[in-house]
Amino acid sequence: MDQAEPSQTANCDQIPIVDLSYLCSPNIEERQRLAQTIYDACTQVGFFYIKNHGIPDKMINGIHDAAERFFALPEKQKMDLYIGNSQKFRGYSPLEGEKTTGTDDDPISAEEATGVLSEAFDIGYEIALDFRKSPSATLGPDTYGLYGDNQWPDESTLAGFKETYIEYCATVLEFCRQLMRIFALALDVPEDYFDSKIQTPGVTSRMMHYPAQTVGETREGLGAHTDWECFTILSQGKVPGLQVLNHRGEWILAPPIPGTLVVNIADCLSTWTNKKFKSTIHRVTNMSGEERYSIPFFFGIDYDATVSVLDNHTSVDNPPCRAPFKAGEWVREKMSKAYVGYEG
Numbered sequence: 235m236d237q238a239e240p241s242q243t244a245n246c247d248q249i250p251i252v253d254l255s256y257l258c259s260p261n262i263e264e265r266q267r268l269a270q271t272i273y274d275a276c277t278q279v280g281f282f283y284i285k286n287h288g289i290p291d292k293m294i295n296g297i298h299d300a301a302e303r304f305f306a307l308p309e310k311q312k313m314d315l316y317i318g319n320s321q322k323f324r325g326y327s328p329l330e331g332e333k334t335t336g337t338d339d340d341p342i343s344a345e346e347a348t349g350v351l352s353e354a355f356d357i358g359y360e361i362a363l364d365f366r367k368s369p370s371a372t373l374g375p376d377t378y379g380l381y382g383d384n385q386w387p388d389e390s391t392l393a394g395f396k397e398t399y400i401e402y403c404a405t406v407l408e409f410c411r412q413l414m415r416i417f418a419l420a421l422d423v424p425e426d427y428f429d430s431k432i433q434t435p436g437v438t439s440r441m442m443h444y445p446a447q448t449v450g451e452t453r454e455g456l457g458a459h460t461d462w463e464c465f466t467i468l469s470q471g472k473v474p475g476l477q478v479l480n481h482r483g484e485w486i487l488a489p490p491i492p493g494t495l496v497v498n499i500a501d502c503l504s505t506w507t508n509k510k511f512k513s514t515i516h517r518v519t520n521m522s523g524e525e526r527y528s529i530p531f532f533f534g535i536d537y538d539a540t541v542s543v544l545d546n547h548t549s550v551d552n553p554p555c556r557a558p559f560k561a562g563e564w565v566r567e568k569m570s571k572a573y574v575g576y577e578g
């Protein structure tokens with residue numbers, strides 16, 4: 235892993251903490267200052283903790299309780315929601331259901347891919363988790379087969395589970411739209427630059443459960459990877475396990491810090507910036523001796539929208555790193571590789 239390209243490693247020994255108090259400040263200078271801090275974190279590290287983010291503790295605790303209740307269900311009940319039954323990669327993925335497939339520069343072939351030491355429950359964008367959509371709205375075209383059709387446990391199995399998860403996602407989704415405006419400022423484009431591209435955003439969230447690893451265990455909780463969308467908002471609960479690759483090829487720890495969430499830049503936003511923002515490689519190894527639960531929320535632009543390197547981030551000496559592509563095409567291809575064994 236010491237061969238990774240600079241845009242995928244953190245240039246630091248520690249993950250910075252960013253105070254988001256001014257995220258929605260009416261004062262543009264305060265927003266600009268925050269944008270500069272975020273620019274520095276994204277160009278040097280690709281990961282940062284956020285505090286004063288406005289997502290209530292009660293909601294975060296509620297979603298972790300829901301995750302613990304979900305994973306405590308008998309395997310049979312979880313398998314009723316098996317992700318392999320979904321055309322859209324939604325549902326329950328049992329222990330070792332997902333494979334470590336490596337990164338673009340350091341891929342692991344399907345034959346050599348090992349199962350991860352975690353189980354997960356995945357959902358994607360649906361109308362109910364978007365405060366901006368009326369409950370009677372319907373989903374538009376689904377060119378890439380990634381919107382809607384979540385597999386939810388019944389109320390009789392897990393009372394309140396769906397409502398809790400939907401409310402959490404709706405709140406985080408709105409927060410992400412706001413964060414996208416600060417990223418626009420940080421990238422020196424109009425603050426509303428991305429607004430038209432996040433009408434029906436490409437969103438996935440997952441609950442994850444990592445059993446405590448024992449000494450000598452060679453499987454990882456989650457293998458080294460970059461995320462695929464624009465950025466990720468991660469709630470880690472209380473148990474450490476997340477590690478981030480730095481420029482010296484060392485895995486630095488990103489333990490939970492009370493009152494914070496973690497943000498990391500993912501491939502699509504890194505591409506918009508011609509890789510100036512790092513999509514940093516990370517992994518999870520749970521050596522804590524305790525069960526670990528985390529809730530990543532992956533935020534991307536509308537699947538039908540095009541990711542295209544920003545003109546003001548290219549020059550004759552620094553041409554676009556990639557030709558424009560549809561967000562949905564990229565995400566679908568990545569998902570098909572990670573969930574080896576079925577096509578979705």
Ligand SMILES: O=C(O)CCC(=O)C(=O)O
Binds near residue numbers: 442468475
């Ligand atoms: O569980 C974590 O802390 C990180 C999970 C993660 O990196 C992912 O799901 O992409």
Ligand SMILES: [Fe+2]
Binds near residue numbers: 459460461516
């Ligand atoms: Fe990740």
